[in-house]
Amino acid sequence: MNSIRLYxxxxxxxxxxxxxxxxxxxxxxxxxxxxxxxxxxQSKVGIFIHWGVFSVPSINSxxxxxxxxxxxxxxxxxxxxxxxxYPPDWTYADFAAQFHAELYDPNEWADIFAASGAKYIVLTxxxxxxxxxxxxxxxxxxxxxDVGPKRDLLGDLANAIRNRTDLVFGLYHSMFxxxxxxxxxxxxxxxxxxxxxxxxxxPELKEIVxxxxxxxxxxxxxxxxxxxxxxLLTWPNNTTEITLGAPVNSSSxxxxxxxxxxxxxxxxxxxxxxxxxxxxxxxxxxxxASDWAWIFKLQNVTPK
Numbered sequence: 132m133n134s135i136r137l138y139x140x141x142x143x144x145x146x147x148x149x150x151x152x153x154x155x156x157x158x159x160x161x162x163x164x165x166x167x168x169x170x171x172x173q174s175k176v177g178i179f180i181h182w183g184v185f186s187v188p189s190i191n192s193x194x195x196x197x198x199x200x201x202x203x204x205x206x207x208x209x210x211x212x213x214x215x216x217y218p219p220d221w222t223y224a225d226f227a228a229q230f231h232a233e234l235y236d237p238n239e240w241a242d243i244f245a246a247s248g249a250k251y252i253v254l255t256x257x258x259x260x261x262x263x264x265x266x267x268x269x270x271x272x273x274x275x276x277d278v279g280p281k282r283d284l285l286g287d288l289a290n291a292i293r294n295r296t297d298l299v300f301g302l303y304h305s306m307f308x309x310x311x312x313x314x315x316x317x318x319x320x321x322x323x324x325x326x327x328x329x330x331x332x333x334p335e336l337k338e339i340v341x342x343x344x345x346x347x348x349x350x351x352x353x354x355x356x357x358x359x360x361x362x363l364l365t366w367p368n369n370t371t372e373i374t375l376g377a378p379v380n381s382s383s384x385x386x387x388x389x390x391x392x393x394x395x396x397x398x399x400x401x402x403x404x405x406x407x408x409x410x411x412x413x414x415x416x417x418x419x420a421s422d423w424a425w426i427f428k429l430q431n432v433t434p435k
Contacts, residue, residue, distance in 0.1 A: 178244055194260075225275070241291040359432060372408050385431060
């Protein structure tokens with residue numbers, strides 16, 4: 132690998148630990164004082180549960196079934212499956228009425244999880260298709276109480292886990308929804324508007340935190356925005372520039388170093404074939420939060 136031409140898509144998820152009774156400022160000096168939970172530090176095995184409307188057709192990548200069927204690049208096998216087994220006017224929403232969860236016994240689940248030796252579980256409270264496993268007031272008629280099971284699947288499992296086991300209870304929550312009108316509006320606006328986060332994501336997150344008090348919240352769903360993260364594992368000596376060989380930049384490209392109080396960094400193109408050269412002459416590494424890995428955020432670039 133040539134010098135510092137290390138380039139990676141780093142962030143697929145955001146893992147947040149929820150501490151009661153503590154508050155922090157949006158500053159590194161404050162955030163770095165958060166304690167690492169002892170249960171997490173000592174846990175070796177956890178269970179992540181994908182479950183929802185997509186469990187009805189249960190084909191291919193399951194949780195991604197709707198996107199594989201109706202997304203930008205439909206999967207031929209998924210399309211063929213739908214054409215063979217469902218009428219032409221069938222929609223993804225029609226699956227919700229068939230999602231009965233009639234065999235769902237949260238007490239049995241809790242006992243099985245505990246017997247497995249796992250130390251924590253994370254349930255998908257909502258995946259990218261938007262169906263919530265709790266009666267969210269921000270997901271009218273597209274939640275497990277209004278349609279399908281007609282029960283609070285999330286709440287029932289949370290109670291069973293806490294009443295019958297010593298497992299830590301956590302939740303996954305998607306930051307976006309493929310076909311939600313507010314998300315599509317933000318996407319059309321180049322994500323310069325924040326309609327979906329302000330009216331959907333943040334209210335839902337507040338709802339599940341306040342109502343179910345998970346010890347973990349795990350979110351992902353940032354792929355449509357044209358930015359990437361580059362992870363640098365070795366800081367170069369005797370140089371004021373770092374070259375990343377993969378991203379294709381534009382006139383609106385912006386580069387920042389996470390954890391640094393220095394604003395957007397100066398940069399120049401590495402050539403017509405792509406790549407970017409970043410000026411780090413103003414960065415004092417001793418003042419950064421990490422001394423073994425450094426993460427650059429590049430906005431308005433295209434992965435090569």
